Amino acid sequence: xxxxxxxxxxxxxxxxxxxxxxxxxxxxxxxxxxxxxxxxxxxxxxxxxxxxxxxxxxxxxxxxxxxxxxxxxxxxxxxxxxxxxxxxxxxxxxxxxxxxxxxxxxxxxxxxxxxxxxxxxxxxxxxxxxxxxxxxxxxxxxxxxxxxxxxxxxxxxxxxxxxxxxxxxxxxxxxxxxxxxxxxxxxxxxxxxxxxxxxxxxxxxxxxxxxxxxxxxxxxxxxxxxxxxxxxxxxxxxxxx
Numbered sequence: 159x160x161x162x163x164x165x166x167x168x169x170x171x172x173x174x175x176x177x178x179x180x181x182x183x184x185x186x187x188x189x190x191x192x193x194x195x196x197x198x199x200x201x202x203x204x205x206x207x208x209x210x211x212x213x214x215x216x217x218x219x220x221x222x223x224x225x226x227x228x229x230x231x232x233x234x235x236x237x238x239x240x241x242x243x244x245x246x247x248x249x250x251x252x253x254x255x256x257x258x259x260x261x262x263x264x265x266x267x268x269x270x271x272x273x274x275x276x277x278x279x280x281x282x283x284x285x286x287x288x289x290x291x292x293x294x295x296x297x298x299x300x301x302x303x304x305x306x307x308x309x310x311x312x313x314x315x316x317x318x319x320x321x322x323x324x325x326x327x328x329x330x331x332x333x334x335x336x337x338x339x340x341x342x343x344x345x346x347x348x349x350x351x352x353x354x355x356x357x358x359x360x361x362x363x364x365x366x367x368x369x370x371x372x373x374x375x376x377x378x379x380x381x382x383x384x385x386x387x388x389x390x391x392x393x394x395x396x397x398x399x
Contacts, residue, residue, distance in 0.1 A: 169364050171365075172295075172362070172364070172365070172366070173295065173303075174293055174294055174306060175293050177294070178291075178310075179294060179297070179306060179310045180310065181309075181310045181311075182309045182310065183311065184311025184313060184346060184349050186313070186319065186320050186348075187247075187345070188318070188320065188393065189320070190393075191393075191395035194397065195395045196396050196398070197394075199226050200393075201225065201226075201392060201393075202221070202224075203221060204219065204221060204226070206237055206238055206239070207219075207235045207238065208236060208237075209233065209236075210234035210236040210378050211275045211276075213236075213238075218235075219232070225390045225391070225392050226390060226392065226394075228381050228382075229388070230381045230388060233381050234269075234379060235379050235381075236269070236272045236376035237376040237377045239376070240375055240376050241325075241327075241377060241398060242373075242374045243326050243327055244396050244399055245324055245396065245397040245399060246270070246322070246323040246325065246395075246397075247322050247393065247394070247396075248321055248391055248392075248394040249318050249319065249391065249392050249393045250266070250318070250319055250320075250321070250389055250390065250392075251390050251392075252288075252316070252319075252389050253389065253390070254315050254316025255316070255387075256387050257386060257387070258386035259290060261285065261292055261296060262384040262386050263285065263286045263386050264286035264315065264387070264389050265285050265382040265384045265386065266284040266379065266381070266382050266389050267281040267283055267380035268284060268323075268379060269281050269282075269377065269378035270282055270323065270325045270340075270377065271325070271327060271340070271360075271372070271375035271376075272376045272378035273372055273375060277361070277380060278361075279361065280342075280360050280361055281302040281361040282301060282302070282321065282323065282344060283296060283297065283298055283301075284380070284389065285297055286298070286312070287312040288314050288315065294306045297312075298310075298312050298319075299312075299346040299351035299352070301342065301361075302361045303362060303363065303367075304361070304367060305355050305357070307344075307351035308352070309349055309351055311348070319346070320346070321346060322344070322348075323343070323344050324342065324343040324354075325340070325341075325342050326340060326341040326342070327374075328369060328372075330369075330372075334371035335371075336369045339369070340356070341354055341355065341357070342354075379391065
């Protein structure tokens with residue numbers, strides 16, 4: 159892409175609004191960590207997390223009453239450990255009575271492989287998608303700006319939701335060229351919304367995704383800059399594969 163084309167590109171260029179996934183009933187999957195899993199958050203502390211902006215610094219989101227709540231003033235957090243292929247479980251909740259609309263309503267994200275500070279990596283979108291229209295490749299269960307969810311099993315604000323993710327990292331040739339793309343399966347409240355889909359590259363807010371070679375990476379949680387009330391997480395674990 160030329161410099162002129164990059165300057166001319168807009169976020170709206172990669173928004174998709176149709177078809178709107180069918181609304182279906184979802185059920186929270188409150189799955190405990192299996193034997194051998196790495197518990198990333200059990201409700202007690204953030205020992206498994208660091209600041210994404212400076213990995214030498216501890217994560218500073220709020221931990222209270224067994225919950226991890228986003229602190230938008232301190233930015234994203236990511237795991238101390240790095241991962242390649244894994245199974246991930248986490249539960250999240252949009253606060254009851256949340257205000258805002260579209261993307262400014264409970265916005266966060268799970269970066270399945272973080273590739274640096276900021277919103278860099280492969281993002282599974284977190285958003286209030288219960289009766290909250292937005293572009294469909296930006297709703298909960300989407301691979302942001304790339305892959306539309308097959309259905310919308312979102313539950314009401316104030317109710318807990320679950321993601322179960324099977325992540326297969328991309329592989330690269332010795333010269334850095336892509337050998338196999340990243341693939342992901344996502345169950346959202348027990349409903350398969352991404353079924354072993356191939357990603358076109360890391361998430362981009364503006365422009366088309368493309369791959370650059372990388373190795374094992376942290377998992378990142380996003381402190382999105384929208385003004386809506388922050389969401390909370392619980393029961394986060396990962397099982398390497």
